[in-house]
Structures are given as C-alpha cells and as structure tokens.
Amino acid sequence: xxxxxxxxxxxxxxxxxxxxxxxxxxxxxxxxxxxxxxxxxxxxxxxxxxxxxxxxxxxxxxxxxxxxxxxxxxxxxxxxxxxxxxxxxxxxxxxxxxxxxxxxxxxxxxxxxxxxxxxxxxxxxxxxxxxxxxxxxxxxxxxxxxxxxxxxxxxxxxxxxxxxxxxxxxxxxxxxxxxxxxxxxxxxxxxxxxxxxxxxxxxxxxxxxxxxxxxxxxxxxxxxxxxxxxxxxxxxxxxxxxxxxxxxxxxxxxxxxxxxxxxxxxxxxxxxxxxxxxxxxxxxxxxxxxx
Numbered sequence: 001x002x003x004x005x006x007x008x009x010x011x012x013x014x015x016x017x018x019x020x021x022x023x024x025x026x027x028x029x030x031x032x033x034x035x036x037x038x039x040x041x042x043x044x045x046x047x048x049x050x051x052x053x054x055x056x057x058x059x060x061x062x063x064x065x066x067x068x069x070x071x072x073x074x075x076x077x078x079x080x081x082x083x084x085x086x087x088x089x090x091x092x093x094x095x096x097x098x099x100x101x102x103x104x105x106x107x108x109x110x111x112x113x114x115x116x117x118x119x120x121x122x123x124x125x126x127x128x129x130x131x132x133x134x135x136x137x138x139x140x141x142x143x144x145x146x147x148x149x150x151x152x153x154x155x156x157x158x159x160x161x162x163x164x165x166x167x168x169x170x171x172x173x174x175x176x177x178x179x180x181x182x183x184x185x186x187x188x189x190x191x192x193x194x195x196x197x198x199x200x201x202x203x204x205x206x207x208x209x210x211x212x213x214x215x216x217x218x219x220x221x222x223x224x225x226x227x228x229x230x231x232x233x234x235x236x237x238x239x240x241x242x243x244x245x246x247x248x249x250x251x252x253x254x255x256x257x258x259x260x261x262x263x264x265x266x267x268x269x270x271x272x273x274x275x276x277x278x279x280x281x282x283x284x285x286x287x288x289x290x291x
Contacts, residue, residue, distance in 0.1 A: 001019060001020075001077070001290060002017060002019045002032060002073055002074065002075045003017070003018060003019065003020075003076065003077050003078070003079075003282075003283045003286045004016070004017050004066075004069075004070040004073070004075040004077070004078040004079075005018075005078075005079055005080075005278075005279035005280075005282035005283050005286070006063075006066055006078070006079070006080035006081070006105070006107075007083070007277070007278045007279050007282075008039070008041070008059075008080065008081065008082035008083065008085075008086060008107065009041075009082075009083050009142075010041060010042035010045075010083065010085040010140055010141025010142035010143075010164075010165050010166070011039075011040055011042060011140070011141030011163075011164060011165055011201075012037060012038045012039060012040070012141075012247070013037045013039045013059075013062050014034070014035070014036045014037075014279055015033070015034070015035040015036075015066040015069060015070070015279075016031060016034050016280070016282075016283065017031075017032045017033040017034075017070065017073050017075060018030055018032055018280075019032060020284070020287050027125070027284075027287075029280055029283060029284065032073060033069060033073060035065075035066065035069060037065075038245075038247035039055070039059060040141075040165065040247065041055060041059070041085035041089070042084070042085040042141050042142050042165035042166065042169070043169070044089075045086075045088050045089045045142075046085075046088075046142075046165065046171040047169065049088070049089070049090050050089050050090045050091045051085075051089050051091055051095055056095055056098065059095065059099065060099060060102050060103065063080075063099050063102075063105050064102070064103050066080075066105070067103050067104065067105055076290070077290060078105070079282050079285075079286055080105050080106065080107045081107065081108045081115075081118075081282065082096075082107050082108070082110070083110065083112075083115050083140065083142065083143065083278075084112070084140060084143040084163060084166075085141065085142050085165075086107075086109045087109055087110075087111070087112070087142075088142065092109055093109075096109065111159075112143055112145060112159025113157065113159060115138075115143075115145060115159065115278065116145040116147055116157045116159055117157070118281040118282060118285065119136070119138050119199055119276075119277060119278050119281055120136050120145075120147045120149075120154060120157070121281045121284065121285065122274070122276040122277075122280050122281050122284070123136060123149065123197065123274075123276075124152070125284070126274065128152075128195070130152045131151065132195055133148070133189070133192055133193075133194045134148075134149050134195035134197060135147065135149070135188060135194050135196050135197070135266060135268075136149070136196075136198075136199065137196065137197070137198050137199070137258075137259060137262050138198075138199040139164065139198070139199075139200045139202060139203065139258045140163045140164070140200060141164050141165040141166070141251065142163040142165060143159050143160060143161055143162070143163050143166075144159070144160045144162050144163060144180075144258055144262075145157065145159045145160075146158055146160070146180075146183070146184070146262065148187050148188055148194075155187070156187040158183050158187075160176060160179065160180055160183075161173065161176065162176045162180075162258060163254075163258075164251035164252075164254045164255045165251065167254035167257070167258075168250060168251065177261065180261070180265065181265055184262070184265045184266060190266065190267055194266060194268065196263060196268045196271045196272065197271065197272050197274055198218075198259055198271045198272070198273050199273075199274070199275075199276060199277050200255065200277065201248070202248070202251060202252045202255030202256070203218075203255065203259060203271070203273050204273060204275050205248060205252060206226055206252070206255075206273075207273040207275070209226065209242065210222055210226060212273070215272075217270040217272045217273075218270060218272075218273060219269060219270045220260065220264070220268065220270060220271075221269075223256055223259060223260055223263075223271070224260055227253060227256040227257065227260065230242065230252060230253055231253055235249055235250060259271065
C-alpha cells in the first residue's frame with residue numbers, strides 16, 4: 001500500500017509518498033516521491049497575523065498539485081497536517097475550509113504536542129539501546145520541539161515558539177531562551193550523558209554540507225564553524241558558494257543558532273541526524289491504522 005503524507009509547515013509544504021516494506025522482519029519506509037514547495041505561510045502570519053489572499057491562492061494551487069501527484073501514484077490513504085503558522089493564523093480555519101472545498105484535502109491543524117508526538121514516534125522504531133537516555137530536537141520555521149527519552153519512553157516534551165522564520169521576522173519573545181534554559185534544567189538530567197538527535201530540513205542540510213556519513217554525528221564545533229562560515233558571507237554569496245536554494249540560505253543560520261544553543265544547554269558535544277520527520281511518522285501511523 002502507498003501512503004501520502006502532507007506537512008504544511010511555516011516555511012514549506014511537503015508531500016511524501018511512501019510504502020512500507022518488510023526486510024528481515026523489520027519494517028522500513030520506502031520513499032516513492034518527495035515534493036517540497038517553499039510556501040512560507042509564516043511570512044504573512046508573523047507580519048499580519050493571518051494568511052493573505054495571494055498566499056492562500058498559492059496554498060490552494062500547492063494542494064491541488066499534491067492531490068494530482070497522489071492520484072498519479074494511486075495512494076491508498078492521504079493525511080495532511082498543518083503546524084505552527086496555521087496554528088497562529090487567525091483565518092486558519094477559514095483557509096482549511098477553502099482547501100477542502102477546492103481540492104478535497106482535509107487539513108488538520110495540529111498542536112505542538114501532537115507534532116512532537118508524531119515526529120518522535122519515529123525513534124521508537126530505531127535501534128537505540130533501551131538504557132540510553134536521549135533528547136530529540138526538531139527545529140521548524142515557527143516552532144522548536146524538544147523531547148526527552150529514558151528507557152525507551154518519552155518523559156517530557158515541549159513545543160517552544162521559536163523557529164527560523166519567526167527569528168528572521170523578529171517575532172520571538174525576549175524570554176524564550178531563558179524559557180528553554182529553565183525547561184531543560186527541569187527535565188534533563190544534566191549529570192548524565194544523552195544521545196542527541198536533530199530533525200528538520202536545516203540540520204539535514206548541515207549534515208550533507210559537512211559530508212557526514214549516515215551514522216556519523218555532527219560535532220558542536222563543526223556546527224559552530226559552519227554557522228560562522230555561512231554568516232561571514234552575504235545572502236547571494238551564500239547561495240552561490242554553498243549551492244543553497246534561496247529559501248534555505250536565509251533560514252539555515254537561525255536554525256543552527258537554535259541547535260547550537262540547545263546543545264550547549266544540554267552540555268552535549270555532538271548531534272546525530274537520522275533524517276526522519278513528521279511525514280515519516282504520519283506514514284507509519286496510517287499503515288498501523290490500516291492494519
């Protein structure tokens with residue numbers, strides 16, 4: 001069976017089509033098609049509190065395209081969720097109805113906690129030693145989710161209103177960094193070493209830029225140097241020198257700032273990048289529901 005998962009984020013909308021295959025009694029996600037459109041709903045939401053007519057028209061066209069792609073691949077089930085920007089948009093519910101009327105796609109605006117739960121459900125399927133405590137950090141355009149795991153169970157999780165576009169738009173609370181600090185201090189045992197995992201498009205890109213192997217971690221030192229190197233050139237040079245798309249070239253620096261800050265707070269020296277995310281978790285959940 002093929003499944004289509006749509007993630008409507010603050011920076012981009014993504015469609016992942018995949019099917020699950022059994023290899024040596026282990027279920028793996030086979031990615032059939034992946035499409036990413038830099039909608040940037042957060043640009044409107046963070047400036048005006050709502051999604052503009054022009055942006056909503058682009059949104060409809062994106063969902064129409066996603067529906068056509070899903071039809072071409074003859075998917076058995078489709079789920080679409082929207083995260084931080086749509087949570088904050090005062091006309092979010094109206095946009096959801098418009099998308100439903102014009103495309104037939106029913107969008108769920110999910111909470112930060114639900115977003116975190118789906119993302120972090122991926123980690124229960126990974127080969128992580130049960131006695132290894134670990135922390136998962138997901139940085140998006142509008143929010144950052146942090147979850148703490150011990151003995152294979154999630155002990156605590158929190159969604160913070162800090163993300164890449166939110167930083168670029170200067171829409172981050174002056175207290176957010178102290179809020180993260182206090183939360184980590186209260187929920188992470190800093191006397192223990194934790195494995196740290198990072199999810200999100202920007203940490204995936206950093207992993208690729210640093211030529212790290214699939215199972216190799218990125219050091220805090222390497223991330224800090226990459227951030228410094230990227231910031232040392234202007235936007236146009238960043239695109240040319242590092243072969244970045246324009247909608248990645250501006251957000252990658254604030255993303256690295258968030259990861260670096262949290263790594264320092266946890267007193268961690270490196271971070272693993274498993275390259276799984278919200279859409280992966282959605283497909284596994286659709287499959288589980290179907291079976």
